[in-house]
Amino acid sequence: MTSTPNSSPNIAFIGVGNMARAIIGGLLATGYPADHLWVTARNPDKLSDLAERGLHATADNDNAILNADIVVLAVKPQGMQALGEAHRDSVQQKRPLLISVAAGITAEALERWFGGDLAVVRCMPNTPSLVQTGAAGLYANSKVTPTQKEQTEAILAAVGIALWVEQEAQVDTVTAISGSGPAYYFLMMEAMAKAGEQLGLDADTALKLTLQTALGAAKMASQSNLSPAQLRAQVTSPKGTTEQAILSFQAQGYEAMVLKAMQACRDRAEGLSEELCQN
Known part of the structure; x- marks a missing residue:
């Protein structure tokens, strides 16, 4: 199902490490519908608890992407290029908003690896997100719409505060303040x-x-x-x-x-x- 801008968008989390789980937990705690959330991991055992909570859990990244309005990229930075090249076709077909929580990966690189002409938000969250007191810095490229910015803010608000920066270089300063x-x-x-x-x-x-x-x-x-x-x-x-x-x-x-x-x-x-x- 594809949502309208005013409803709960379908969100796919590619990777279910601590940060992804923190955001998912925060969303569920605020009443976000579990059946609008997709999660992927190579190891199905990592997904069983999330499936029990009503989320769509799969090892198929393409399936998750093709069902999503927003894709949260929560893999390690070193694996992001390979992820983009492997799933470029699905991303280009669906054209979701990409939200990356990977340190050091620029919006330009994400666009390039996933095929270009995409709305990308870089997010630098921090570990207190695990206890819903996080502080995140956000940067949007020029293709991100006002509605997508509002949706991003709502996702991160589930685990703390989220503040926008105007220049991508400022994400590195956010890392120095709240990220680290x-x-x-x-x-x-x-x-x-x-x-x-x-x-x-x-x-x-x-x-x-x-x-x-x-x-x-x-x-x-x-x-x-x-x-x-x-x-x-x-x-x-x-x-x-x-x-x-x-x-x-x-x-x-x-x-x-x-x-x-x-x-x-x-x-x-x-x-x-x-x-x-x-x-």
Whole structure:
């Protein structure tokens, strides 16, 4: 069945890794009709639980593509070219919106590999999508219609927030902020919990206090009208305990270190695009 723009479009997920499963789970949780979702995988065992939930589960990518208005490409970046070349005819026959969640693969390369003249959205989601608190950056090529942009937003809204960028190069900056960002916070949590132990707390107490503090700070920042800098100032009394920690961070070049790390992440994302999209 092909849907009308105002109904639930048929969506095919090519690949059912963690990100695809997160999006599928989010869609189902919001009441999206299971019989409008197609999923594919080489190993049928990976699809049994999804079939039990009412999704169309198949090992036949062409079958899924030919039944879809939107195709979510959720395979590894290294396999995207081969996927496009193998299923180019089906994509050209159906001409669905292609949404890629593969890092480093440009919209131009996707169009070329899948036969050209296609609507393509690049999506850079992140792992908190697994718990419906994801942050995704989106880039649309010139062939994506306003309706298709709305449909893309609705799909990603099922697992968090989704924001558009105007230039494709900005997707690499999104990677440096939200795509890879969860790991930065995990590293900070790891360091804080370890420091808590070294300063006398037991491991369980140090970890629980660290995690709750991270959760609370993120919740305050997301719900407040104040900027992070203003919130920090509110809890940093002159000559107080917090100020001493902040001054220590800044004396070691904390802000410059963060910028340098994010630049390294962005540069690697740019390098991946050059490596993966040259053919």
